[in-house]
Amino acid sequence: MKRVEIVQIGVGNVGRAVARMVLKERGNWLERWDLDVRYRAVADRSGALGGEELLEEALDLKERGGKLAGLGVEPLRYVISEPPEYGVRRVVLDLAVNGAPYPLDLQAAMGGAGLVLSNKGPLSRSYREYRALTASAGEGLRYEATVGAGLPVISTLQSLLRSGDDVYEILASPSGTLGFILSAVERGSSFSGAVREAVERHYAEPDPRDDLSGLDVARKALILARALGRSLEPEDVPFESLVPEHLVEVSTQEFLQRLEEADEAFAGRVQAAGSRGNVLRYLARIPAEGPVEVGLREVPRSSPFSRLSGAENAFVFRTRRYSELPVTVTGPGAGPECTASGVVYDLLQVARESFERSEEVLKRA
Numbered sequence: 527m528k529r530v531e532i533v534q535i536g537v538g539n540v541g542r543a544v545a546r547m548v549l550k551e552r553g554n555w556l557e558r559w560d561l562d563v564r565y566r567a568v569a570d571r572s573g574a575l576g577g578e579e580l581l582e583e584a585l586d587l588k589e590r591g592g593k594l595a596g597l598g599v600e601p602l603r604y605v606i607s608e609p610p611e612y613g614v615r616r617v618v619l620d621l622a623v624n625g626a627p628y629p630l631d632l633q634a635a636m637g638g639a640g641l642v643l644s645n646k647g648p649l650s651r652s653y654r655e656y657r658a659l660t661a662s663a664g665e666g667l668r669y670e671a672t673v674g675a676g677l678p679v680i681s682t683l684q685s686l687l688r689s690g691d692d693v694y695e696i697l698a699s700p701s702g703t704l705g706f707i708l709s710a711v712e713r714g715s716s717f718s719g720a721v722r723e724a725v726e727r728h729y730a731e732p733d734p735r736d737d738l739s740g741l742d743v744a745r746k747a748l749i750l751a752r753a754l755g756r757s758l759e760p761e762d763v764p765f766e767s768l769v770p771e772h773l774v775e776v777s778t779q780e781f782l783q784r785l786e787e788a789d790e791a792f793a794g795r796v797q798a799a800g801s802r803g804n805v806l807r808y809l810a811r812i813p814a815e816g817p818v819e820v821g822l823r824e825v826p827r828s829s830p831f832s833r834l835s836g837a838e839n840a841f842v843f844r845t846r847r848y849s850e851l852p853v854t855v856t857g858p859g860a861g862p863e864c865t866a867s868g869v870v871y872d873l874l875q876v877a878r879e880s881f882e883r884s885e886e887v888l889k890r891a
């Protein structure tokens with residue numbers, strides 16, 4: 527039997543969907559691949575809860591907004607420092623937000639654990655830190671869910687590059703939240719109502735201003751540019767904010783309460799584009815060379831981007847082999863269930879490949 531233990535950082539909307547999917551599906555993995563997957567620990571900001579005994583209770587507690595500390599936790603760094611039992615493969619799932627777990631991700635990768643990310647933070651720090659993480663984790667790193675949630679975006683890019691194609695540029699509408707808001711306002715919803723709905727559907731980042739400011743799109747563009755082989759720094763990807771100036775500094779709670787103050791101006795921008803026969807979309811252009819562009823664009827109704835609605839994303843890969851008719855990946859690009867699918871697929875790939883690699887080594891020995 528091939529034994530795998532999960533250390534999961536983050537038990538938020540995505541984290542809970544992942545844990546529930548693993549608990550539901552793992553019986554099939556055991557039957558099909560002899561893969562025995564168990565939780566070593568789940569962690570939130572209050573610490574790490576070990577084992578599986580209280581896992582269901584922990585998921586319910588987090589659903590209600592509680593902290594794992596209430597169930598008894600140890601520091602996450604202790605769990606990461608302690609190696610798994612002999613023969614057990616560890617996979618760390620970083621489903622947290624922003625860059626804080628980076629040192630633990632790095633430590634886990636250096637210790638030989640697999641690393642699966644939905645969190646964009648660890649891959650969008652300085653280029654030096656990016657290289658340290660990707661070099662340490664090697665083939666054990668997967669991050670499909672960081673861009674386009676469960677859509678096969680990173681894997682499509684990697685298969686184009688690995689098969690020897692030249693990717694000239696990626697054009698994308700990569701924000702579920704911004705796509706949802708823009709298409710809702712086009713149909714007559716208010717900006718405030720659309721933002722609140724994106725939050726309720728769990729498309730948005732914990733602070734939706736990380737979506738509205740363009741930061742989340744810039745991070746995705748940086749991840750794609752780096753996957754293309756470009757050694758860019760975060761400041762090489764400037765982005766255009768849609769957050770009203772006077773609501774930048776207030777708390778998240780106050781921002782959500784005062785959203786109505788931005789309704790008129792936002793509707794005005796959408797209507798002005800509409801009167802010219804266009805729509806607004808928040809796009810990213812990631813060329814193989816030259817500046818990466820991220821911002822709000824007015825696109826004609828004939829553009830494939832104008833047809834996107836709700837949390838739909840689109841990624842258009844223009845390459846040497848696909849120059850006239852580009853490769854396009856499109857579908858829902860946000861939401862806990864879709865994101866969990868991407869994470870769970872990566873988890874299985876990392877785990878299975880890790881056992882395959884050691885079987886190869888044994889065969890050669």
Ligand SMILES: NC(=O)C1=CN([C@@H]2O[C@H](COP(=O)(O)OP(=O)(O)OC[C@H]3O[C@@H](n4cnc5c(N)ncnc54)[C@H](OP(=O)(O)O)[C@@H]3O)[C@@H](O)[C@H]2O)C=CC1
Binds near residue numbers: 570
């Ligand atoms: N929602 C979506 O559609 C998608 C999300 N993602 C990415 O997935 C990640 C998770 O998103 P989501 O679940 O919606 O976010 P949530 O805010 O719902 O959950 C985040 C979780 O991470 C925990 N956390 C944050 N910082 C730390 C830390 N330093 N150490 C340990 N735990 C930490 C939080 O702990 P606590 O509960 O204590 O606050 C919380 O449990 C984000 O990075 C997001 O960008 C990617 C693709 C799509």
Ligand SMILES: N[C@@H](CC=O)C(=O)O
Binds near residue numbers: 675700729730860861
């Ligand atoms: N907040 C993000 C979630 C996925 O990365 C989005 O809206 O696209």
